[in-house]
Amino acid sequence: MTSARWRIIALFFTHALAAGAIHTRIPDLQVAMGLSEGQLGLVLMGQPLGALSMFLFASAIIERFGPRRAILAVLPVVIITAALATVLLNPVALFMLLALNGLGFSLSNIAMNVEADRVEAATGARVMNTCHGVWSVGFLITSLLGATLRGLHVDPAIHLWALAPVLIVLLLVVVVPMPVMPPRPHSGEKVRKLALPTLATLGLVAFGLGAGLTEGASRAWSIIYLRDSFDVPPFVESLALPALLAAMAAGRLLADRVIDRFGPVRVARLLSALAVAGMVLIVLSPNAYVALLGFVVVGMGICVLYPLMLSAAARIGDRPASQNVAATTLIFQLVNLGAPALIGAVAQGLGVRLAFAMLIPLLVLTFAMAGRLKPRPAS
Structure with missing residues (x-):
């Protein structure tokens, strides 16, 4: 059981390194292709659009082949498409690569969250928030690496192509020896090919939406916000994302004990209020x-809201955990699909500052919907 816990934690770390590398280079790709903020927003829609094509079928794939084999099959797609984006400098090509990247990200993301829930069920100890904390540490490390390389004017192609073989070897070392964990018990319903949402999963999406969109917007636009709003060196610009991620990582690594003591609902309400203040x-x-201080406060505020949403979905118990996790993530990504274009359009017309302001009402909604974290049957 100890091996299972440490391997799933290591998998989250590897996944973050694979998924996060491209985000610090988006401003460089924007400049290289001469894209406006509005055009970049449209191109960035490729990732959630690609993810949507997989969410409906992810549960059936995971239940059929298991989380381990699904991850081994698709996480290399995330790694290679990120590297290819640095040499195929065309908006249509970048859109298509981000769509493939999103497909690989979505299936591997659902699979590893399902596996983390299985480890929790088998060991009787929380590990989900620790996994997401380590994921944030990995994302922070790859963001700091990207910030440093941007400051040194290292070409994005050299950065991401050198990283690709290292990540693939790390993936094989971590995942190939992973033990097979039994699925969480559920009542009555057989696995279906399509993971459709229920009222219970829709309520959880309403809770997690503000945090998820805030994190996604910060990944894509925080560096651009500092670049366009203030006259500071590129290295300082690049610290916006690491500031958010460092706070998220610290909060997630400490969260399991706090949630055990005070309960998920009280913790979620306190943190969502903090996120509003930071925004x-x-x-x-x-x-x-x-602004950097604000990103730190926001990171602390949203640190465990998304993993709390996924844990609550996995624990509903009316059908396999993979179906509820996939259905929750599907609706989340449907809403997220238009977010890059909307934020890009607002940023181009009114500035990135006001684009971030649009997220405040969604974080207030998160506060209001925190009660949905209590286990309840789906309707």
Whole structure:
């Protein structure tokens, strides 16, 4: 059981390194292709669009082949498409590569969250938030690496192509020896080919949406926000994403004990209120350093809201955990599909500052829907 816990934690770390490398180079790709903020927003829709093509079928694939084999099959797609994006400098090509990247990301993301839930069920100890904390550490490391290489003016192609073989070897070392964990018990319903949403999963999406969109927007636009709003060196610009991720990682690594003591609902309400305060600080920041502080506060606020949503979905118990996790993530990504274009259009017309301001009402909704974290049967 100890091996299973440490391998699933290591898998989350590897997944973050694979998924996060391209995000610090998006501003460089934007400049290389001469894209406006609005055009970039449309191109960035490729990733959630690609993810949508997989969410409906992810549960059936995972139940048929198991999380381990699914991850081994699709995580290399995430790694290779990120590298290819640096040499196929065309908006249509980047859109298509991001769509493939999103497909691989979505299936591997659902599979490893299902596996983390299986480890929790088999061991009787929380591991989901620790896994997401380590994921944030991995994303932070790859973001800091990207920030450093941007500061040194290293070409994105050299960065991502050198990283690709390292990540594939790490993936094989971690995943190939993973023990097979039994699925979580559920009542009555057989596995279906399509993981359709229920009222219970829709309620959880309403809770997690603000945090998820805030994290996604920060990944794509935080560096651009500092670049366009303040006169600071590229290295300082690149610290926006690591600031958010460092706070998220710290919060997630400490969260399991806090949630065990105070319960998920109380913790979620406190953190969502903190996220609102941090986003207000970002929107009203007079300089880059106050904005960086705002990203730290937002990172602390949203740190465990998304994993709490996934854990609650996996524990509903009316059908296989993979179906509820996939259905919850499907609806989440459907809403997320239009977010890059909307944020890009607002950023181009009114500035990135106001684009971030649009996220405040969604974080308030997260606060209001925190009660959905209590286990309840789907309707």
